[in-house]
Amino acid sequence: MSILVVGSVAYDDVTSPSGSMKGILGGAATYFSLAASYFTQVRVVAVVGHDFGPEQEKVFHQHGIDTRGIERASGKTFRWGGTYSDNLNEAKTDFTDLNVFEKFHPQIPKEYRDTKFLFLANIQPTLQANVKREMKHVQLTGCDTMNYWIKGTPKELAETLKVVDVLLINDSEAKMLAHETNLPRAAQKVLAMGPQALVIKHGEYGATIFFREGAFGIGRHPFRAPALPMEEVKDPTGAGDSFAGGFMGYIASQKEVNREVLKRALFYGSVMGSFAVERFGTERLQSLTRAEVDTRFQIFRELTHLS
Protein backbone atom coordinates (compact mmCIF):
# COMPACT_ATOMS: atom_id res chain seq x y z
CA MET A 1 0.00 0.00 0.00
CA SER A 2 1.11 3.57 -0.59
CA ILE A 3 2.59 5.73 2.11
CA LEU A 4 2.54 9.51 2.26
CA VAL A 5 5.36 11.48 3.87
CA VAL A 6 5.04 15.17 4.74
CA GLY A 7 8.25 16.97 5.57
CA SER A 8 11.28 18.84 4.34
CA VAL A 9 13.28 18.64 1.15
CA ALA A 10 16.54 20.50 1.56
CA TYR A 11 20.07 21.13 0.41
CA ASP A 12 22.68 20.28 3.00
CA ASP A 13 26.28 21.34 3.54
CA VAL A 14 27.83 18.58 5.61
CA THR A 15 31.26 18.31 7.18
CA SER A 16 32.34 15.15 8.97
CA PRO A 17 35.69 13.53 9.79
CA SER A 18 35.37 11.83 6.37
CA GLY A 19 35.19 15.08 4.39
CA SER A 20 32.95 17.91 3.30
CA MET A 21 30.09 18.15 0.79
CA LYS A 22 28.10 21.21 -0.21
CA GLY A 23 24.58 21.53 -1.57
CA ILE A 24 23.69 17.85 -1.45
CA LEU A 25 20.07 16.79 -1.65
CA GLY A 26 18.70 16.13 1.84
CA GLY A 27 15.74 16.82 4.09
CA ALA A 28 13.65 14.45 6.16
CA ALA A 29 11.12 13.71 3.42
CA THR A 30 13.91 12.90 0.96
CA TYR A 31 15.66 10.40 3.25
CA PHE A 32 12.34 8.93 4.33
CA SER A 33 10.94 8.47 0.85
CA LEU A 34 14.11 6.95 -0.60
CA ALA A 35 14.35 4.47 2.30
CA ALA A 36 10.64 3.60 2.13
CA SER A 37 10.76 3.20 -1.66
CA TYR A 38 12.50 -0.19 -1.26
CA PHE A 39 9.30 -1.51 0.34
CA THR A 40 6.30 0.32 -1.08
CA GLN A 41 5.01 3.14 -3.27
CA VAL A 42 5.79 6.54 -1.74
CA ARG A 43 4.05 9.91 -2.08
CA VAL A 44 5.67 13.16 -0.93
CA VAL A 45 4.29 16.47 0.25
CA ALA A 46 7.00 19.11 0.62
CA VAL A 47 7.98 22.54 -0.62
CA VAL A 48 11.02 23.51 -2.71
CA GLY A 49 12.28 26.68 -4.36
CA HIS A 50 13.35 27.63 -7.88
CA ASP A 51 16.72 25.98 -7.28
CA PHE A 52 15.11 22.52 -7.25
CA GLY A 53 15.22 21.21 -10.78
CA PRO A 54 14.73 18.11 -12.92
CA GLU A 55 18.02 16.62 -11.73
CA GLN A 56 16.78 16.52 -8.13
CA GLU A 57 13.33 15.37 -9.15
CA LYS A 58 14.92 12.50 -11.05
CA VAL A 59 16.32 11.12 -7.78
CA PHE A 60 12.75 10.65 -6.58
CA HIS A 61 11.37 9.40 -9.90
CA GLN A 62 14.08 6.77 -10.27
CA HIS A 63 12.63 5.19 -7.14
CA GLY A 64 9.04 5.46 -8.34
CA ILE A 65 8.29 8.17 -5.79
CA ASP A 66 5.25 10.30 -6.56
CA THR A 67 6.33 13.97 -6.40
CA ARG A 68 3.04 15.59 -7.34
CA GLY A 69 2.82 16.87 -3.77
CA ILE A 70 6.13 18.75 -3.96
CA GLU A 71 5.09 22.39 -4.21
CA ARG A 72 7.27 24.92 -6.06
CA ALA A 73 7.34 28.21 -4.18
CA SER A 74 9.11 31.38 -5.20
CA GLY A 75 12.35 31.64 -3.33
CA LYS A 76 15.13 29.26 -2.40
CA THR A 77 14.91 25.71 -1.10
CA PHE A 78 15.56 25.10 2.63
CA ARG A 79 19.31 24.90 3.31
CA TRP A 80 21.02 23.41 6.32
CA GLY A 81 24.67 23.20 7.21
CA GLY A 82 26.10 20.95 9.91
CA THR A 83 29.42 19.64 11.19
CA TYR A 84 30.07 16.30 12.86
CA SER A 85 33.23 16.03 14.88
CA ASP A 86 34.44 12.83 16.49
CA ASN A 87 31.09 12.25 18.18
CA LEU A 88 29.13 11.29 15.10
CA ASN A 89 25.91 11.10 17.07
CA GLU A 90 25.43 14.85 17.18
CA ALA A 91 25.78 17.56 14.55
CA LYS A 92 26.74 21.13 15.30
CA THR A 93 24.38 23.22 13.16
CA ASP A 94 26.40 25.75 11.18
CA PHE A 95 23.39 27.49 9.63
CA THR A 96 19.68 26.98 8.97
CA ASP A 97 18.18 28.94 6.08
CA LEU A 98 14.51 27.98 6.15
CA ASN A 99 13.76 29.92 2.94
CA VAL A 100 10.54 28.59 1.36
CA PHE A 101 10.18 26.05 4.18
CA GLU A 102 9.42 28.86 6.64
CA LYS A 103 5.91 29.27 5.20
CA PHE A 104 5.32 25.61 4.45
CA HIS A 105 1.64 24.79 4.64
CA PRO A 106 1.27 21.22 3.48
CA GLN A 107 -1.16 20.91 0.56
CA ILE A 108 -2.37 17.37 0.02
CA PRO A 109 -3.07 16.64 -3.66
CA LYS A 110 -6.49 15.13 -4.37
CA GLU A 111 -4.79 12.01 -5.73
CA TYR A 112 -3.11 11.37 -2.37
CA ARG A 113 -6.25 11.44 -0.24
CA ASP A 114 -6.86 7.70 -0.30
CA THR A 115 -3.41 6.94 1.22
CA LYS A 116 -3.58 4.40 4.05
CA PHE A 117 -0.20 5.05 5.71
CA LEU A 118 1.08 8.45 6.73
CA PHE A 119 4.38 9.68 8.09
CA LEU A 120 4.58 13.15 9.59
CA ALA A 121 8.25 14.06 9.48
CA ASN A 122 9.66 16.69 11.80
CA ILE A 123 7.64 19.88 11.15
CA GLN A 124 5.62 22.20 13.40
CA PRO A 125 3.20 20.00 15.41
CA THR A 126 0.00 21.82 14.48
CA LEU A 127 0.82 21.39 10.79
CA GLN A 128 1.31 17.68 11.51
CA ALA A 129 -2.07 17.42 13.24
CA ASN A 130 -3.79 19.31 10.41
CA VAL A 131 -2.44 16.89 7.83
CA LYS A 132 -3.59 13.94 9.91
CA ARG A 133 -7.09 15.43 10.15
CA GLU A 134 -7.28 15.90 6.39
CA MET A 135 -6.27 12.33 5.64
CA LYS A 136 -9.55 10.52 6.32
CA HIS A 137 -8.53 7.07 5.07
CA VAL A 138 -5.29 6.66 6.98
CA GLN A 139 -4.97 3.42 8.95
CA LEU A 140 -1.63 4.10 10.63
CA THR A 141 0.19 7.37 11.27
CA GLY A 142 3.83 7.63 12.21
CA CYS A 143 5.27 10.85 13.55
CA ASP A 144 8.64 12.42 14.30
CA THR A 145 9.43 15.52 16.31
CA MET A 146 12.47 17.19 17.88
CA ASN A 147 13.74 19.06 20.92
CA TYR A 148 12.84 22.40 19.32
CA TRP A 149 9.09 21.56 19.36
CA ILE A 150 9.20 19.64 22.65
CA LYS A 151 10.53 22.76 24.37
CA GLY A 152 8.95 25.45 22.23
CA THR A 153 5.43 24.21 21.49
CA PRO A 154 4.56 21.58 24.13
CA LYS A 155 0.79 22.20 23.99
CA GLU A 156 0.62 21.93 20.22
CA LEU A 157 2.77 18.79 20.35
CA ALA A 158 0.50 17.26 23.02
CA GLU A 159 -2.48 17.72 20.67
CA THR A 160 -0.59 16.05 17.82
CA LEU A 161 0.43 13.10 19.99
CA LYS A 162 -3.25 12.37 20.62
CA VAL A 163 -3.86 11.70 16.94
CA VAL A 164 -0.80 9.66 15.90
CA ASP A 165 -0.26 5.91 16.27
CA VAL A 166 3.52 5.55 16.38
CA LEU A 167 5.96 8.21 17.55
CA LEU A 168 9.60 7.79 16.48
CA ILE A 169 12.13 9.81 18.49
CA ASN A 170 15.57 9.33 20.01
CA ASP A 171 16.66 8.77 23.63
CA SER A 172 17.20 12.38 24.58
CA GLU A 173 13.95 13.51 22.95
CA ALA A 174 11.99 10.82 24.80
CA LYS A 175 13.54 11.83 28.13
CA MET A 176 12.88 15.51 27.47
CA LEU A 177 9.29 14.90 26.37
CA ALA A 178 8.52 12.79 29.46
CA HIS A 179 10.60 14.84 31.97
CA GLU A 180 12.03 11.49 33.05
CA THR A 181 15.59 10.20 32.81
CA ASN A 182 14.80 6.48 33.02
CA LEU A 183 14.09 5.35 29.48
CA PRO A 184 11.39 2.69 30.05
CA ARG A 185 9.57 4.98 32.47
CA ALA A 186 9.88 7.83 29.97
CA ALA A 187 8.40 5.50 27.35
CA GLN A 188 5.37 4.74 29.51
CA LYS A 189 4.78 8.46 30.07
CA VAL A 190 5.00 9.22 26.36
CA LEU A 191 2.60 6.38 25.55
CA ALA A 192 0.15 7.86 28.05
CA MET A 193 0.16 11.01 25.90
CA GLY A 194 -1.51 9.21 23.03
CA PRO A 195 0.50 6.97 20.70
CA GLN A 196 -0.11 3.22 20.57
CA ALA A 197 3.58 2.57 20.15
CA LEU A 198 6.79 4.47 20.72
CA VAL A 199 9.99 3.76 18.83
CA ILE A 200 13.08 5.07 20.59
CA LYS A 201 16.13 5.22 18.35
CA HIS A 202 19.44 4.60 20.12
CA GLY A 203 21.79 5.52 17.26
CA GLU A 204 24.54 2.92 16.92
CA TYR A 205 22.84 0.72 19.54
CA GLY A 206 19.66 0.15 17.52
CA ALA A 207 16.14 0.95 18.62
CA THR A 208 13.44 -0.20 21.02
CA ILE A 209 9.70 -0.27 20.42
CA PHE A 210 7.44 0.14 23.46
CA PHE A 211 3.72 -0.64 23.25
CA ARG A 212 0.69 0.58 25.12
CA GLU A 213 -1.11 -2.19 26.92
CA GLY A 214 -3.31 -3.84 24.31
CA ALA A 215 -1.95 -1.82 21.38
CA PHE A 216 -2.41 -3.62 18.04
CA GLY A 217 -3.98 -6.48 19.99
CA ILE A 218 -0.59 -7.41 21.46
CA GLY A 219 1.07 -7.28 24.85
CA ARG A 220 3.12 -4.39 26.15
CA HIS A 221 6.48 -6.19 26.15
CA PRO A 222 9.05 -4.04 24.39
CA PHE A 223 11.12 -5.30 21.50
CA ARG A 224 14.61 -4.24 20.55
CA ALA A 225 16.45 -4.30 17.22
CA PRO A 226 20.21 -3.99 17.41
CA ALA A 227 22.21 -1.98 14.92
CA LEU A 228 25.26 -3.36 13.22
CA PRO A 229 28.47 -1.95 14.65
CA MET A 230 29.59 0.17 11.67
CA GLU A 231 33.26 0.63 10.81
CA GLU A 232 32.51 3.32 8.27
CA VAL A 233 30.26 6.22 9.20
CA LYS A 234 30.71 9.00 6.65
CA ASP A 235 27.66 11.17 7.29
CA PRO A 236 25.06 10.52 9.99
CA THR A 237 22.63 13.05 8.48
CA GLY A 238 19.25 11.49 7.76
CA ALA A 239 19.86 8.27 9.69
CA GLY A 240 16.71 8.79 11.76
CA ASP A 241 14.56 9.63 8.75
CA SER A 242 15.94 6.64 6.85
CA PHE A 243 15.14 4.50 9.89
CA ALA A 244 11.58 5.82 9.80
CA GLY A 245 11.39 5.12 6.07
CA GLY A 246 12.43 1.51 6.51
CA PHE A 247 10.14 1.06 9.51
CA MET A 248 7.02 2.66 8.01
CA GLY A 249 7.71 1.43 4.47
CA TYR A 250 7.90 -2.17 5.63
CA ILE A 251 4.68 -1.83 7.65
CA ALA A 252 2.87 -0.31 4.65
CA SER A 253 3.96 -3.29 2.52
CA GLN A 254 2.34 -5.83 4.84
CA LYS A 255 -1.25 -7.08 4.92
CA GLU A 256 -1.77 -6.36 8.59
CA VAL A 257 -0.06 -4.63 11.49
CA ASN A 258 0.75 -7.19 14.17
CA ARG A 259 3.58 -7.70 16.64
CA GLU A 260 5.75 -9.72 14.25
CA VAL A 261 5.36 -7.10 11.51
CA LEU A 262 6.31 -4.31 13.93
CA LYS A 263 9.35 -6.29 15.10
CA ARG A 264 10.54 -6.86 11.55
CA ALA A 265 9.81 -3.22 10.75
CA LEU A 266 12.15 -2.22 13.59
CA PHE A 267 14.91 -4.33 12.04
CA TYR A 268 14.27 -2.82 8.59
CA GLY A 269 14.44 0.61 10.17
CA SER A 270 17.85 -0.21 11.65
CA VAL A 271 18.95 -1.59 8.29
CA MET A 272 18.02 1.54 6.33
CA GLY A 273 19.56 3.80 8.97
CA SER A 274 22.80 1.85 8.75
CA PHE A 275 22.94 2.20 4.95
CA ALA A 276 22.22 5.92 5.06
CA VAL A 277 25.34 6.75 7.06
CA GLU A 278 27.77 4.86 4.81
CA ARG A 279 28.00 7.67 2.25
CA PHE A 280 27.40 11.42 2.18
CA GLY A 281 23.79 12.51 1.79
CA THR A 282 21.42 10.11 0.09
CA GLU A 283 24.09 8.54 -2.12
CA ARG A 284 23.88 5.09 -0.57
CA LEU A 285 20.07 5.11 -0.36
CA GLN A 286 19.91 5.93 -4.06
CA SER A 287 22.00 2.98 -5.17
CA LEU A 288 20.65 0.09 -3.09
CA THR A 289 18.93 -3.05 -4.27
CA ARG A 290 16.25 -4.87 -2.31
CA ALA A 291 18.60 -7.86 -2.21
CA GLU A 292 21.23 -5.77 -0.40
CA VAL A 293 18.55 -4.61 2.03
CA ASP A 294 17.50 -8.18 2.80
CA THR A 295 21.08 -9.39 3.12
CA ARG A 296 21.73 -6.79 5.79
CA PHE A 297 18.43 -7.66 7.46
CA GLN A 298 19.74 -11.22 7.81
CA ILE A 299 23.06 -9.99 9.19
CA PHE A 300 21.24 -7.87 11.79
CA ARG A 301 19.06 -10.83 12.66
CA GLU A 302 22.10 -13.09 13.09
CA LEU A 303 23.78 -10.44 15.22
CA THR A 304 21.64 -11.33 18.24
CA HIS A 305 20.14 -14.66 17.21
CA LEU A 306 20.81 -17.63 19.49
CA SER A 307 20.29 -21.04 17.97
Added chain:
Amino acid sequence: MSILVVGSVAYDDVTSPSGSMKGILGGAATYFSLAASYFTQVRVVAVVGHDFGPEQEKVFHQHGIDTRGIERASGKTFRWGGTYSDNLNEAKTDFTDLNVFEKFHPQIPKEYRDTKFLFLANIQPTLQANVKREMKHVQLTGCDTMNYWIKGTPKELAETLKVVDVLLINDSEAKMLAHETNLPRAAQKVLAMGPQALVIKHGEYGATIFFREGAFGIGRHPFRAPALPMEEVKDPTGAGDSFAGGFMGYIASQKEVNREVLKRALFYGSVMGSFAVERFGTERLQSLTRAEVDTRFQIFRELTHLS
Protein backbone atom coordinates in the same frame (compact mmCIF):
# COMPACT_ATOMS: atom_id res chain seq x y z
CA MET B 1 34.71 -26.28 36.12
CA SER B 2 35.97 -23.87 38.74
CA ILE B 3 36.74 -20.27 38.05
CA LEU B 4 39.15 -18.06 39.96
CA VAL B 5 38.60 -14.34 40.35
CA VAL B 6 41.30 -11.98 41.57
CA GLY B 7 40.16 -8.51 42.59
CA SER B 8 38.76 -6.24 45.24
CA VAL B 9 36.44 -6.87 48.15
CA ALA B 10 35.20 -3.56 49.54
CA TYR B 11 32.69 -1.65 51.57
CA ASP B 12 30.73 0.88 49.55
CA ASP B 13 28.79 4.01 50.47
CA VAL B 14 26.35 4.53 47.64
CA THR B 15 23.93 7.36 46.93
CA SER B 16 21.55 7.20 44.00
CA PRO B 17 18.20 8.81 43.17
CA SER B 18 16.66 5.78 44.95
CA GLY B 19 18.36 6.45 48.28
CA SER B 20 21.57 6.06 50.23
CA MET B 21 23.34 3.05 51.78
CA LYS B 22 26.52 3.01 53.84
CA GLY B 23 29.10 0.29 54.36
CA ILE B 24 27.51 -2.29 52.07
CA LEU B 25 29.56 -5.23 50.86
CA GLY B 26 30.94 -4.55 47.40
CA GLY B 27 34.09 -4.76 45.31
CA ALA B 28 34.65 -6.27 41.88
CA ALA B 29 35.53 -9.76 43.17
CA THR B 30 32.37 -9.82 45.32
CA TYR B 31 30.01 -8.93 42.48
CA PHE B 32 31.84 -11.22 40.09
CA SER B 33 31.85 -14.23 42.36
CA LEU B 34 28.20 -13.94 43.38
CA ALA B 35 27.13 -13.62 39.73
CA ALA B 36 29.36 -16.49 38.60
CA SER B 37 28.20 -18.70 41.49
CA TYR B 38 24.88 -19.33 39.68
CA PHE B 39 26.83 -21.19 36.99
CA THR B 40 29.91 -22.77 38.48
CA GLN B 41 32.16 -23.16 41.52
CA VAL B 42 34.01 -19.92 42.29
CA ARG B 43 37.31 -19.27 44.05
CA VAL B 44 38.37 -15.80 45.20
CA VAL B 45 41.71 -14.14 45.77
CA ALA B 46 41.37 -10.78 47.49
CA VAL B 47 42.47 -8.88 50.57
CA VAL B 48 40.34 -7.60 53.44
CA GLY B 49 40.97 -5.91 56.78
CA HIS B 50 40.02 -6.65 60.37
CA ASP B 51 36.56 -5.19 59.72
CA PHE B 52 35.65 -8.12 57.47
CA GLY B 53 33.98 -10.71 59.64
CA PRO B 54 31.98 -13.93 59.60
CA GLU B 55 28.82 -12.10 58.51
CA GLN B 56 30.48 -10.95 55.28
CA GLU B 57 32.15 -14.30 54.74
CA LYS B 58 28.78 -15.98 55.05
CA VAL B 59 27.57 -14.12 51.94
CA PHE B 60 30.24 -15.95 49.96
CA HIS B 61 29.80 -19.29 51.67
CA GLN B 62 26.04 -19.31 51.12
CA HIS B 63 26.84 -19.40 47.41
CA GLY B 64 29.45 -22.11 47.76
CA ILE B 65 32.24 -19.65 47.01
CA ASP B 66 35.69 -20.74 48.13
CA THR B 67 37.19 -17.93 50.23
CA ARG B 68 40.48 -19.56 51.18
CA GLY B 69 42.18 -17.01 48.93
CA ILE B 70 40.82 -14.02 50.83
CA GLU B 71 43.79 -12.72 52.77
CA ARG B 72 43.31 -10.94 56.12
CA ALA B 73 45.70 -8.02 56.41
CA SER B 74 46.08 -5.68 59.34
CA GLY B 75 44.19 -2.50 58.66
CA LYS B 76 40.84 -1.64 57.21
CA THR B 77 39.10 -3.06 54.17
CA PHE B 78 39.02 -1.00 50.95
CA ARG B 79 36.21 1.58 51.10
CA TRP B 80 34.63 3.45 48.21
CA GLY B 81 31.93 6.07 48.16
CA GLY B 82 30.06 7.17 45.06
CA THR B 83 27.01 9.15 44.02
CA TYR B 84 24.83 8.56 40.98
CA SER B 85 22.70 11.47 39.87
CA ASP B 86 20.15 11.28 37.10
CA ASN B 87 22.67 9.81 34.69
CA LEU B 88 22.92 6.37 36.23
CA ASN B 89 25.66 5.35 33.83
CA GLU B 90 28.35 7.24 35.69
CA ALA B 91 29.20 7.55 39.37
CA LYS B 92 30.86 10.57 40.90
CA THR B 93 33.45 9.14 43.28
CA ASP B 94 33.07 10.73 46.71
CA PHE B 95 36.08 9.01 48.25
CA THR B 96 38.44 6.09 47.72
CA ASP B 97 40.16 4.68 50.81
CA LEU B 98 42.35 1.92 49.44
CA ASN B 99 43.42 0.80 52.96
CA VAL B 100 44.72 -2.81 52.82
CA PHE B 101 44.01 -2.94 49.06
CA GLU B 102 46.85 -0.48 48.44
CA LYS B 103 49.45 -3.19 49.07
CA PHE B 104 47.46 -6.05 47.56
CA HIS B 105 49.79 -8.68 46.17
CA PRO B 106 47.62 -11.56 45.08
CA GLN B 107 48.65 -14.82 46.76
CA ILE B 108 47.26 -17.86 45.02
CA PRO B 109 46.55 -20.72 47.46
CA LYS B 110 48.04 -24.06 46.47
CA GLU B 111 44.55 -25.54 46.24
CA TYR B 112 43.61 -23.02 43.53
CA ARG B 113 46.48 -23.77 41.16
CA ASP B 114 44.61 -26.29 39.04
CA THR B 115 41.86 -23.77 38.15
CA LYS B 116 41.03 -23.77 34.42
CA PHE B 117 39.22 -20.43 34.18
CA LEU B 118 40.55 -17.13 35.45
CA PHE B 119 39.12 -13.65 35.73
CA LEU B 120 41.43 -10.76 36.46
CA ALA B 121 39.19 -8.02 37.84
CA ASN B 122 40.27 -4.42 37.68
CA ILE B 123 43.63 -4.20 39.51
CA GLN B 124 47.07 -2.91 38.52
CA PRO B 125 47.97 -4.55 35.16
CA THR B 126 51.31 -6.01 36.23
CA LEU B 127 49.64 -7.76 39.16
CA GLN B 128 47.14 -9.17 36.67
CA ALA B 129 49.90 -10.46 34.39
CA ASN B 130 51.76 -11.99 37.34
CA VAL B 131 48.69 -13.95 38.41
CA LYS B 132 48.18 -15.18 34.86
CA ARG B 133 51.79 -16.35 34.73
CA GLU B 134 51.43 -18.27 37.99
CA MET B 135 48.29 -20.09 36.87
CA LYS B 136 49.79 -22.75 34.63
CA HIS B 137 46.63 -24.77 33.99
CA VAL B 138 44.35 -21.96 32.91
CA GLN B 139 42.50 -22.51 29.62
CA LEU B 140 40.76 -19.16 29.35
CA THR B 141 41.54 -15.84 31.00
CA GLY B 142 39.16 -12.91 31.16
CA CYS B 143 40.34 -9.46 32.14
CA ASP B 144 38.92 -6.09 33.10
CA THR B 145 40.68 -2.75 33.32
CA MET B 146 39.76 0.93 33.61
CA ASN B 147 40.63 4.43 32.45
CA TYR B 148 43.03 4.87 35.37
CA TRP B 149 45.33 2.11 34.09
CA ILE B 150 44.76 2.89 30.40
CA LYS B 151 46.07 6.41 30.97
CA GLY B 152 48.47 5.79 33.84
CA THR B 153 50.21 2.51 33.02
CA PRO B 154 49.79 1.92 29.26
CA LYS B 155 53.00 -0.13 28.90
CA GLU B 156 52.13 -2.44 31.76
CA LEU B 157 48.61 -2.84 30.41
CA ALA B 158 49.94 -3.65 26.93
CA GLU B 159 51.98 -6.51 28.44
CA THR B 160 48.90 -7.82 30.25
CA LEU B 161 46.78 -7.69 27.09
CA LYS B 162 49.25 -10.02 25.41
CA VAL B 163 48.50 -12.81 27.89
CA VAL B 164 44.70 -12.62 28.28
CA ASP B 165 42.05 -14.21 26.06
CA VAL B 166 39.00 -12.01 26.58
CA LEU B 167 39.05 -8.36 27.60
CA LEU B 168 35.82 -6.93 29.03
CA ILE B 169 35.57 -3.13 29.04
CA ASN B 170 33.01 -0.44 28.28
CA ASP B 171 32.62 1.87 25.27
CA SER B 172 34.66 4.78 26.60
CA GLU B 173 37.46 2.52 27.84
CA ALA B 174 37.66 0.80 24.44
CA LYS B 175 37.85 4.13 22.63
CA MET B 176 40.49 5.44 25.03
CA LEU B 177 42.58 2.29 24.81
CA ALA B 178 42.51 2.31 20.99
CA HIS B 179 42.76 6.10 20.52
CA GLU B 180 39.83 5.69 18.14
CA THR B 181 36.29 7.03 18.40
CA ASN B 182 34.63 4.56 16.02
CA LEU B 183 33.72 1.54 18.12
CA PRO B 184 34.22 -1.32 15.63
CA ARG B 185 37.54 0.17 14.52
CA ALA B 186 38.53 0.61 18.18
CA ALA B 187 37.64 -3.05 18.70
CA GLN B 188 39.93 -4.17 15.89
CA LYS B 189 42.80 -2.14 17.33
CA VAL B 190 42.29 -3.59 20.81
CA LEU B 191 42.18 -7.13 19.39
CA ALA B 192 45.48 -6.44 17.64
CA MET B 193 46.98 -5.82 21.12
CA GLY B 194 46.49 -9.45 22.10
CA PRO B 195 43.09 -10.73 23.20
CA GLN B 196 41.21 -13.30 21.13
CA ALA B 197 37.93 -11.62 21.92
CA LEU B 198 36.80 -8.24 23.18
CA VAL B 199 33.53 -7.70 25.03
CA ILE B 200 32.39 -4.09 24.97
CA LYS B 201 29.70 -3.33 27.52
CA HIS B 202 27.19 -0.66 26.45
CA GLY B 203 25.36 -0.25 29.77
CA GLU B 204 21.60 -0.22 29.23
CA TYR B 205 22.08 -1.08 25.54
CA GLY B 206 23.70 -4.45 26.18
CA ALA B 207 27.10 -5.61 24.97
CA THR B 208 28.95 -6.62 21.82
CA ILE B 209 31.61 -9.29 21.46
CA PHE B 210 34.23 -8.80 18.76
CA PHE B 211 36.50 -11.66 17.70
CA ARG B 212 39.95 -11.85 16.20
CA GLU B 213 40.00 -13.55 12.83
CA GLY B 214 40.08 -17.26 13.59
CA ALA B 215 39.66 -16.87 17.35
CA PHE B 216 38.19 -19.97 19.00
CA GLY B 217 38.04 -21.51 15.52
CA ILE B 218 35.22 -19.15 14.56
CA GLY B 219 34.74 -16.19 12.21
CA ARG B 220 35.26 -12.58 13.15
CA HIS B 221 31.61 -11.52 12.91
CA PRO B 222 30.62 -9.67 16.06
CA PHE B 223 27.64 -10.68 18.17
CA ARG B 224 25.46 -8.44 20.27
CA ALA B 225 23.33 -9.14 23.32
CA PRO B 226 20.72 -6.54 24.15
CA ALA B 227 19.90 -5.52 27.68
CA LEU B 228 16.38 -5.34 28.97
CA PRO B 229 15.14 -1.78 29.27
CA MET B 230 14.96 -1.51 33.08
CA GLU B 231 12.30 0.56 34.80
CA GLU B 232 13.97 0.23 38.17
CA VAL B 233 17.67 0.99 38.53
CA LYS B 234 18.50 1.45 42.19
CA ASP B 235 22.27 1.14 42.20
CA PRO B 236 24.41 0.64 39.09
CA THR B 237 27.50 -0.25 41.16
CA GLY B 238 28.93 -3.61 40.19
CA ALA B 239 26.89 -4.01 37.00
CA GLY B 240 30.02 -4.53 34.92
CA ASP B 241 31.53 -7.04 37.36
CA SER B 242 28.23 -8.91 37.56
CA PHE B 243 28.17 -8.96 33.76
CA ALA B 244 31.67 -10.46 33.80
CA GLY B 245 30.57 -13.02 36.42
CA GLY B 246 27.64 -14.18 34.30
CA PHE B 247 29.75 -14.21 31.14
CA MET B 248 32.78 -16.05 32.55
CA GLY B 249 30.73 -18.25 34.89
CA TYR B 250 28.61 -19.55 32.04
CA ILE B 251 31.69 -20.23 29.90
CA ALA B 252 33.34 -22.12 32.76
CA SER B 253 30.23 -24.29 33.11
CA GLN B 254 30.39 -25.48 29.50
CA LYS B 255 32.33 -28.36 27.98
CA GLU B 256 33.95 -26.28 25.28
CA VAL B 257 34.35 -22.67 24.25
CA ASN B 258 32.73 -22.15 20.87
CA ARG B 259 30.81 -19.34 19.17
CA GLU B 260 27.42 -20.46 20.47
CA VAL B 261 28.75 -20.70 24.04
CA LEU B 262 30.27 -17.23 23.81
CA LYS B 263 27.00 -15.83 22.42
CA ARG B 264 24.99 -17.34 25.25
CA ALA B 265 27.60 -16.16 27.72
CA LEU B 266 27.08 -12.61 26.47
CA PHE B 267 23.35 -12.94 27.17
CA TYR B 268 24.02 -14.37 30.64
CA GLY B 269 26.37 -11.45 31.28
CA SER B 270 23.60 -9.00 30.37
CA VAL B 271 21.18 -10.93 32.57
CA MET B 272 23.40 -10.81 35.66
CA GLY B 273 24.20 -7.12 35.10
CA SER B 274 20.49 -6.36 34.91
CA PHE B 275 19.79 -8.14 38.19
CA ALA B 276 22.66 -6.41 39.98
CA VAL B 277 21.24 -2.92 39.48
CA GLU B 278 17.76 -3.71 40.79
CA ARG B 279 18.77 -3.39 44.44
CA PHE B 280 21.53 -1.67 46.40
CA GLY B 281 24.84 -3.49 46.55
CA THR B 282 24.79 -7.23 46.11
CA GLU B 283 21.32 -7.68 47.61
CA ARG B 284 19.68 -8.94 44.42
CA LEU B 285 22.62 -11.15 43.47
CA GLN B 286 22.45 -12.81 46.87
CA SER B 287 18.82 -13.79 46.61
CA LEU B 288 18.50 -15.14 43.07
CA THR B 289 17.61 -18.61 41.94
CA ARG B 290 18.92 -20.24 38.79
CA ALA B 291 15.32 -20.43 37.58
CA GLU B 292 15.01 -16.62 37.82
CA VAL B 293 18.27 -16.30 35.92
CA ASP B 294 17.03 -18.56 33.13
CA THR B 295 13.64 -16.84 32.96
CA ARG B 296 15.33 -13.52 32.36
CA PHE B 297 17.65 -15.16 29.83
CA GLN B 298 14.54 -16.16 27.88
CA ILE B 299 13.09 -12.64 28.15
CA PHE B 300 16.33 -11.17 26.80
CA ARG B 301 16.33 -13.70 24.01
CA GLU B 302 12.74 -12.87 23.08
CA LEU B 303 13.56 -9.18 23.18
CA THR B 304 15.28 -9.36 19.79
CA HIS B 305 14.11 -12.71 18.48
CA LEU B 306 12.28 -12.75 15.15
CA SER B 307 10.23 -15.83 14.41
